[in-house]
Amino acid sequence: MILFCNKSNEDSLTEIKKAIKHSTLGSNALVIKNGLKIYKLNGWVSFLKNQMKFKNDDRQIVSEDNIERTVWWAIRYDKDRESVYTHSKTKQPLHNDNSWFSDPAEMVFLAFEKQALKGGQSTFYFLDRLIYDLEKEEKNLLDDLRHEEVIIRKDITGKYFNRTTIIKNDQIFWNYYRTIKDRPRIKQMCKKFFLFLEKKEKTKSVIKYRCNTNDILCFNDSKVLHGRLGFSALESGDRVLHQSMWYL
Numbered sequence: 001m002i003l004f005c006n007k008s009n010e011d012s013l014t015e016i017k018k019a020i021k022h023s024t025l026g027s028n029a030l031v032i033k034n035g036l037k038i039y040k041l042n043g044w045v046s047f048l049k050n051q052m053k054f055k056n057d058d059r060q061i062v063s064e065d066n067i068e069r070t071v072w073w074a075i076r077y078d079k080d081r082e083s084v085y086t087h088s089k090t091k092q093p094l095h096n097d098n099s100w101f102s103d104p105a106e107m108v109f110l111a112f113e114k115q116a117l118k119g120g121q122s123t124f125y126f127l128d129r130l131i132y133d134l135e136k137e138e139k140n141l142l143d144d145l146r147h148e149e150v151i152i153r154k155d156i157t158g159k160y161f162n163r164t165t166i167i168k169n170d171q172i173f174w175n176y177y178r179t180i181k182d183r184p185r186i187k188q189m190c191k192k193f194f195l196f197l198e199k200k201e202k203t204k205s206v207i208k209y210r211c212n213t214n215d216i217l218c219f220n221d222s223k224v225l226h227g228r229l230g231f232s233a234l235e236s237g238d239r240v241l242h243q244s245m246w247y248l
């Protein structure tokens with residue numbers, strides 16, 4: 001489910017606070033319509049720190065051997081760097097943002113500085129719905145996802161990695177490309193799950209919503225898989241988002 005908040009005056013910040021609090025539970029994603037018109041990026045940092053009492057996680061694994069510390073991390077279409085999802089205009093498969101940390105921040109905030117002219121819908125597969133679907137259609141796969149331990153790693157310095165089952169109680173940790181697939185059983189499970197998600201993406205189980213420029217999206221990262229559909233872009237900067245991560 002996606003909830004909306006469409007407020008623009010100071011009095012309504014209490015409503016936004018309530019809606020963000022509700023989204024921490026993980027049963028919905030929240031879209032704060034025109035959120036960037038209420039505050040700029042720095043203003044939201046103060047709001048999340050002072051009003052929500054969240055704690056920022058500034059670890060951004062830029063590449064395999066480069067960790068930068070930054071509160072907001074830009075996801076920008078760049079026509080010269082289209083081979084990575086952060087800069088491409090292709091569809092991004094369902095995943096979690098923080099799956100490679102053993103101590104992940106719960107909340108992800110995405111601020112839309114600029115949405116593409118066409119496409120770029122966000123996709124969501126909420127964990128309760130995913131488990132319901134797996135129970136019905138792929139019971140053995142669900143069992144493997146709950147019991148087979150994997151290592152998810154982006155950073156190769158050895159500092160950050162997550163050793164976990166993909167579904168762990170009421171959380172999910174999934175990034176197909178960053179899961180080490182060094183055993184046939186793991187490789188097979190990951191491939192099967194990837195294909196299952198691709199299939200479900202075309203159904204009502206996966207919710208699609210197109211944010212506009214200035215909207216802010218937030219969700220509890222380990223309670224929902226998210227991705228995006230492809231979009232049209234000609235010039236670098238035709239779609240720009242800013243992401244930040246917060247501990248509750």
Ligand SMILES: [Fe+2]
Pocket residue numbers: 095096097226227
């Ligand atoms: Fe993401």
